[in-house]
Amino acid sequence: MTKILFSIILLLSLQIAFGQSSLQKIDMIPAKWNVPKDALFENFDNRETLVLKKGRATVKNLSFTNGTIEVDIYANPKRSFAGINFREHNNHLEEVYMRMHKSNQVDAVQYTPMFNNESNWQLYREHQAKVPFRDTGWNTLRVEVRNQSAEIFVNNTRVMTVGKLKTEQYQGGVGLWALFGNRFSNFKVSHRNIDQKPDLAKPANGDPNIITSWKITTSFPYEENKLNFSSFAKEEYTSVSTEESGLLPISKYVKKSSAGSFEQNKEDYIVATKTIESENNETRLFSFDYSDKIMVYLNGKLIFKGNNAFRAKGIQHTGHVDINTNKLYLELEKGINNIHCVVIDKANGWGLIGKLE
Template identity: 25%
Template sequence: MKRTVLFLCFCLVFSAAFAQKSETKNVPLEAAQWVFAPGTVEFIREKELPAMKILPEAGKVVAKDLDFSDGTIEFDVKPNSLTFYFHYQDAKENECFYLRMNRAGNSTALEGIQYAPLIDGVLLWDIYPHYQSNATFTRGDWNHIKLVISGAQMRIYVNDNEQPALEVEHLAGNPKRGSIAFEGDMVVSNLVVTPGKTEALSSLPGMDPTNNDPRYIRKWAVTNPVPIPENVDFSYDLLPSPETSWSVLEAERRGLMNLTRTFGENEARSIIWLKVNIQSIEEQKKKMNLGFLDGVWVFLNGQILYLDKNLQGRLMEKDPGGRCSVDNTSFMLPLKEGPNELLIGLANDPSWGRGMIARMGDMEGIEIKPDPTFDARLIELPEAIVRTYAGEYVFPNGTKMQVAVKGKYLHFSNESTLSTMLYPEADNKFFSRDFGFEIEFAKNKEDNVTHFIVYSNGQQVGQGKRIE
């Protein structure tokens, strides 16, 4: 009997707690409940109900004393424009849903509504194209919006409480709880928040459709952002150096390298380098699909292979609509037998998402691993040895070459076209990353450097005699 009484007491307490957790809360549409710039929000009545009129210049209008994680949010809205925020921590970290008002009245427009996280102040609509959809809504008239949020998932209903207009299988923002906010030009009424009412929506992330696809490259060696000088699109001076620091990062869902999450908003245009090593059992060509924002430079084994731009709203915009997608572009990788270095530079402007997705055509005969080194061939040589190779050399055709010490390495140049750094791979052998050749220095019996031999793809292609 005693156990039965205790069990009934437990059930009553649990039921009361659950009922409290799911208690519906009508959020007052009155000035004391909201944070806003003076003179930008009016509290009125519409159809005999309290309403909040937000003017276009208001910015974000944030609810006070509201801490929401899971549950249902519903409201009626008469918009000229509408952006709604939840899990709102501050203006830089939150989750966001908005209507694209130029699609109002067009129920078949694929990009009518959008969910996107705000990370470090960057709205990542352009790296999550799969989180947009069509919906039926009108400008300047009443619409009903309902969001059901449960852990990692969300459903958004627009003027239809039975069929969701957008299903988000994985919320991508950093905050998991916070306030709510509105931004735009609109009138809001009937704002209701019901914590805990998730309508049987799972809190676990939905399936990643790429999970069983081994072709995606999901680990990369990555540098920190490198600022790009003003009025410079690209320069070889931006390439990684032996002093460059690398870290290994894993892709997020769908193979996305979300570099905005890692590095935040960049203050000026900058470039990040990503690198892998592709081990090939034979000489062969492999197709690569690449999604990127917004400029990309692809180097294979030190040679430029591909460069492109993905600029939304311009002629160089890639499908779909200038967003990051594995369908943005594709090209062939001419792999040699053995190790191949794939180096990709990803550049973008401030306030735009920075992301990349890479997928091979197939994985037959190749193995891919992140390569957090400047070059696997590079060794450390004492500066005294490096200095012995400095001097002037001449090819049989009379072309003179200068070999000069530059830091811990050598600089190889002539007066006209050639200028490249030489990096040591042995006591007397150096390589050029820019041009793909190797230089081997030779000495006489007196241990003096007499000449160098040039190799390309393992074959001797030239020789230069030391004259100074």
């Protein structure tokens, strides 16, 4: 009895010392959740469960900053997706999910930010992990969040560390997400008190050739063969910064005309421009990548068109971005030169990355 009492006191002391509350279970009942109309609350396997066919379920009246979020997800071999959302605010959020049909494949688990209700998984291949799932019963997905970093666990095994969460939001709602139908149970949340505010300063990039800022327009509906370069100069441009890798997640800054419906979205485009000043006539190498499609102009002349959309080059084509995928030798004139990139997107990640050498 004395040993049991000592263990309880020690556990409570550790929780207080680290500012960590115990995991609080959120009942799977309508009174606790905001859910889509077709969601189902039902008893299954002697548990309260929530079945999400498509969309997000959010815990009512709960704001999350730091701590742990955990949920059990029932095994599902069919093509489907199931995960956790956190720090949801103003249509931006962080998301961790399992591709239920991809057990032990390189992209079984994914972290991605959501910007303006748009997923960006194509832009973040480095935040995928090869993880085996149980093919029967329940799999437990857990996310431990500390300021601007997160550790991700599946069935109590750490599978990924995200060193810097991308939305840079500090708090917001929490909940679940599914596509093509999945069953959730045993949702739990704990809160951790951390005095230190998130460090939003960008670390110095090791490659001085990476483009770290662009000027971009707002978004416009895209109609093929109806773009006119002469109109680009008339548009209003806003200066924006890239992530430390050089990636420009366009949806972070620009809201599309349609979002959240994946390949059913309409295509939108923005124009991103960069000015290059050259002391002499010279040739420089422009390495870049994009999602989904691009047209590159140099001093008003179209020099490249490409399509990197999901499955654009076959059913296995993911459309991930890599700064060294495309290379153009730019014939620069003495004085001011301008690159204009028309970046077109439908879904899964609207991005641009480049460097000049």
